[in-house]
Amino acid sequence: MKTAVVTGASSGIGAATARLLAEEGYRVICAARRLDRITAFAEEIGGEALECDITDQRQVDLLAEAAGGSLDVLVNNAGGAIGLEPVAEADLDAWQRMLQTNLIGTARVTKALLPALLAAEGVIVFVTSVAADGGYEGGAGYCAAKAGERSMVESMRLELYDKPVRITEISPGMVHTEEFSLTRFGGDQEKADKVYDGVAEPLTATDVAEAIVWMATRPGHVNIDRMTIRPRAQAAQHKVFRG
Structure with a gap:
């Protein structure tokens, strides 16, 4: 049986991906920070739950141990956006958290699991964002984090060109999930809905x-x-049809 690891698997894109991989017959390790939520979800899809904050090296080491010596698929999905302030009013602590998850945490997981991916001739899917394409008002911190993640993807593809591993990236546009915008606006449902x-x-x-x-x-x-995957209504990052 092939093995897949999905980070940020307790909700949104991560949960949907873990579910589909399980339906494809993979042994799916569902990794997320919230143990209670990920445990219930993993039981539902027949996967394995693992508490993992990707900013914590000890927990990432445990993730690598759970994956074992051979890993077919890694989906680097954990991350997210916080805030929508202009640079002049930036919450730099929020910027730091975004860099720690989207960029450094993703690098930490990738580094830890790479030997197992090489052993299986596996594939890494990095979930970035169209935010990596360029800046937009209020998005500097998140755009920087995702652009940094994309730079890592591009560098790895060159560094590992002669190794048996595939380095891929999916860059979503507007995705309506239950938590992404809610997290960005600190739980403010009204602001999240306006997106x-x-x-x-x-x-x-x-x-x-x-x-x-x-x-x-x-x-x-x-x-x-x-x-790059967008809804039909989103012609570009800055151009969205709102009927």
């Missing part, structure tokens, strides 16, 4: 998960360098 005002059909977590699983299950000689 999607008038957008009839933003992407769902399952839309993105289906693309991730497709990328991860291509033949071993096929590498999907980067996939």
Whole structure:
């Protein structure tokens, strides 16, 4: 049986991806910070729950131990955005948290699991964002974190060009999940809802998960360098049809 690790698997894109991989017959290790939530979810899909804060080296080491010596798929999904203030009013503690999760935490997990991925001739899917494409008002901290993650993806693909591992990236646009915008606005439901005002059909977590699983299950000689996926209503980061 093939093994997959999904970080940030307790909700949103991570949970949807873990569910689909389990349906494809993978042994899925569902990693997330909230043990109670991830335990219930893993039981539901027949996966394995593991408490893992990707900013904690000890917990990441335990994740590598759970994965074992051979890992077919790693989905680096844990991360997120905090705040939407201009640079002049930046909450630099929030910036630090975003860099610690989206960039440094992702690097920590990738480094720890890379030997097992090489052993299995596996694939890594990095879940970045269209925020990595360029800045937008209020998004400097998150854009910087995701652009940094993309730089890591590009560097790794060059560094490992002669090794049996695939380095892939999916870059989602507007995805309406239960927590992303709510986390960004500190639990303010009204502000979170306004992000999607008038957008009839933003992407769902399952839309993105289906693309991730497709990328991860291509033949071993096929590498999907980067996939950008947006709702039809979002022509570009700054241009969204709101009916």
